[in-house]
Every structure is written in C-alpha cells, then in structure tokens.
Amino acid sequence: MQRSAGSILEVKDLTKEFGGLRAVNGCTLEVQAGSITGLIGPNGAGKSTLFNLITGFETPDRGRILFRGEDVTGLPPHRIFQRGLCRTFQIPREHRGMTVLENLMLVPPYQIGERLWNPWLRPRAVRRQEMGIRDRALAALEMVDLVAWQDRPAGELSGGQRKLLELARTLMADPAMILLDEPGAGVNPTLMRRLTAVIQRLREERGVTFLIIEHDLDLVTRLCDTVIVMSEGATLAEGPPDAIRRDPRVVEAYLGGQYVAVEG
C-alpha cells in the first residue's frame, strides 16, 4: 500500500567520482513520503555511495538533494540528522560495554548537561532534560521490544538485536525518514520478522518514510511498496516489487542471468 503524500526526498542529477570512477553518475530519484522504498542493484551500482551523499558523509561533485523541499546538499551529517533524515550505524566498539539504555541516551545532540557550566548554573534544567532523554530512550526501546535488555551491555546483544538497537538510536532524533543499509544481512528469521514489524509500525504510527538497501529480494518484495533499481551509478527502473522482479532490464542488469523471473 502506498500512501502517497508527495515526495519527501528528491535526488537530482547527483554525481560523485572517486579518482575517475563515477560511483554515482547523474542519479535522479524521488522517494514518496510515507513509503517503504527499496533500493536494489548489483554490487558496485553506487547504492552505498548514494546513501553517503544523501546523509552528508560524502559531498557530491554535481547535483542536488532536497529533503522536505529544502536543499540539504553538502550539509554536514549532524545537520541532516537533526532535520530528521537519519541512517542507522553500527554500535561503535567503545560503546559496546555501555548498557543498551546508555547507548540511546548518548544520541541527542546539544544536551544542555554537556555544556560546561550548565550543571552548576541550571541544575534543574539539566535534570529535567536527562529525565526527558531517559523517557525517550525507554520509549524507543519499547518500540523495538528491547526494554528487557536496557541494563545489559550492548555488546551482549545478538546481531539482529543490535540492528534493532541501531534502529532505536535513530528514533531518538524523531526521524521523518530512515535509511537502512542491508537490514537483513546476518539476521535470523525470527528477529527479521520483528525488524520488519517495527519498520511497518513506525510507518503506520508515525508516518516514518524508509529507504532500504537490501539484496534479499524476497524481503524487499514483502516489505517495500516501491523499488528503485540502480545500475552503474544511475536509476535503471522503478516500480512495485513484483513488476520490478519481472522487468527484463532488471533481470539483465541486476540479476545478471542468475535469477529466473517467476510469473504469478
């Protein structure tokens, strides 16, 4: 089901070269607000580079990125994150000894308590803010069903649980849109169902838009309303998952003949 409310993200003629190699080559696409959009394509098609450009970790050589109608091209990652365009990240090694809850409480930028004099000059404001952050962190843990793990070190989580925690971290920023890079990789089927349910719930209850890089086409078909196919740095095709799986250009470019399109 696609509940189109116009596009939330527009990428226009985006190009990024690395030493003569055009990783992203005049890429243009739109993501509809409230959609769960899959981004697929063969290895080296430029998907991860596109994510890096959208989230400010790389600067494009050419082109524009509009988020909610505003130009965010070239903004630093934290500014883009603050605007509600978030991506998941692996829990850094040094944070794995901290509890699951603490990992979430680290996230919000510009905590009053972190400014040098505030704990002395405005102790109540700092305390209030800490309580607010704790409440938000607990709400985020509840969303991903990890409340029971709140006091355990993050390093004790399984691979799939860690992905849920990574998703919970984006929730601390009140995201309008979340970019996920291969959520299915290395996650067991039970946790994958949970992750899928959380993604659908976030879309239903909070209207969060998702753009998801994923190699598992069955997962893409189950989860996504629309699929965008990238090949050689540009958009090759776009459409509903079933149509994309049957599109001869996609079979040719993406699946390289290894995949046999199934009718039905």
Ligand SMILES: Nc1ncnc2c1ncn2[C@@H]1O[C@H](COP(=O)(O)OP(=O)(O)OP(=O)(O)O)[C@@H](O)[C@H]1O
């Ligand atoms: N920082 C970089 N320096 C040099 N080359 C890069 C850099 N980042 C990406 N590339 C190259 O750009 C091309 C696109 O890579 P990218 O990782 O974006 O593709 P991808 O579609 O995400 O691939 P995969 O599905 O294998 O992750 C590749 O040829 C890659 O080697």
